[in-house]
Structures are given as C-alpha cells and as structure tokens.
Amino acid sequence: DTGVSQDPRHKITKRGQNVTFRCDPISEHNRLYWYRQTLGQGPEFLTYFQNEAQLEKSRLLSDRFSAERPKGSFSTLEIQRTEQGDSAMYLCASSSYTGDNYGYTFGSGTRLTVV
C-alpha cells in the first residue's frame, strides 16, 4: 500500500457532461475526505466519510455533486452537468482514527478541465 491513489490524473470534458473520479485511500484508514483546489488557493473541503457513512458535506457541494464510499474502501466523486467553474484539482485524502496526530495523507489529485 503506497499511499492514496486517484484516477484519472487528468480529465478534460465538455461543459454539460458528467464525470466521475475515483479515490483509493490507504487501506487501514477509515476516514476519507474530498477537497477541491483552484490555482493560487488552498484546498477547500467538500465532503467527509467515516467508513461508508458520509458524515459531512460542505455548502460548496451543490446538487450536481455526489460522493459515495460503498464498502468503506474506495470512494467516487461524480459531477453531473459540468460547468466551467468546476475546473479545478480534486484532491482525496485519508486518515486513521488517530489521524489528528498524523495529519491527512493526500493523493496527487485529479485535474479537471471543463471546456
């Protein structure tokens, strides 16, 4: 287990299309987070899972966004009817129950470009 994996690394899509991203966290981590980052800004929190339960969602997460973590392992983030404003880096992170002491482990992200 070499860390948090995200797929794809890059995605270019036309406005109005749906896209889905996948995140494979560190296997021992029960907490999983999605963040979004635009150029020159820090990551913004989108949503948080503990095991398979989605416990928190940011107001940034509009109805077009949905996230799942069906078996408490990998997670998917889907964006429906993409808009140009959705262009950003989407980061996934995971942590263990004691993650407060060890921080979050981030993946390298999926860079989405909506044209």
Add this chain to the structure above:
Amino acid sequence: SQKIEQNSEALNIQEGKTATLTCNYTNYSPAYLQWYRQDPGRGPVFLLLIRENEKEKRKERLKVTFDTTLKQSLFHITASQPADSATYLCAPRGVSSGSARQLTFGSGTQLTVLP
C-alpha cells in the same frame, strides 16, 4: 466568517537562512493547527501538528509556534535548502459542528530558497 491569512507575498530567501512563514486566523478557535508542504501538481504532504495547549513543536529543521492570544502560528525552516522550495499551507481545525469542524486551509505561502 472564519478566515485564514498566510504571507500574501511569495517569500524568497538565501540558502542557509531561516525562513519564517506566518499564518493568522480570525473568527474561530482551532483545537489544533497543521502545516503541509505542497509541490506543483501534487497533493499536500503533512509536516507538523501543534495543539492549542502547545506553544512550540519541532521536527528536524522545522519549528512551529502557536499563539492563541495573537491567533497566529509561525512556521520556521532553519538552514534552508533549495529543496525546501515549495508552497506551505497552514490548516487550523475548528471545534464547531458540521463542515466548519473540518480542516480548513490557508491559500499558502510560496517559498523559494535561492542557492
């Protein structure tokens, strides 16, 4: 609303000097604060965590201070090296409920260490 401010300008320093990065926060009282390093095109990497009851934390050439009265954290890199060049993010964690309790990132300070 909660606000996090890091050095607004990029920071350039000479190799061997100490880099000092500032993180100021307003309108909340974090239980702890984390610092991350981010290289271009990569996800953030956890460096250090400091709790509200700790004044200072060290790890190798890194030192973090946390002043809850000033609502400020300082991040120091001593004997800086060109390999330390990156963007450094501070991330306080709030104690409110809901998504406000999640890790919130500043916009980062871009550090360049000149050889």
